[in-house]
Amino acid sequence: MDLNLRKAVLANVTGHSEDELEHTIVDAIQSGEEKMLPGLGVLFEVIWETAPENEKEQMLSYLAQGLKQ
Incomplete structure (x- = not known):
């Protein structure tokens, strides 16, 4: 299977508002999941x-x- 991670991530967030992008970033960091x-x-x-x-x-x-730190 040919998966282009960059394209997938960009397609998932393209068109999102600043608030939605912030939520995505904060959620990814707070989840602590390596896959993020x-x-x-x-x-x-x-x-x-x-x-x-x-x-x-x-x-x-x-x-x-x-x-x-």
């Missing part, structure tokens, strides 16, 4: 590809700070 991680990765990829350079630097700073 690839979907979050796809969403992060979209964020990263569309963010301006200064916001990428800020995201990296947040990530580095979070990993120090």
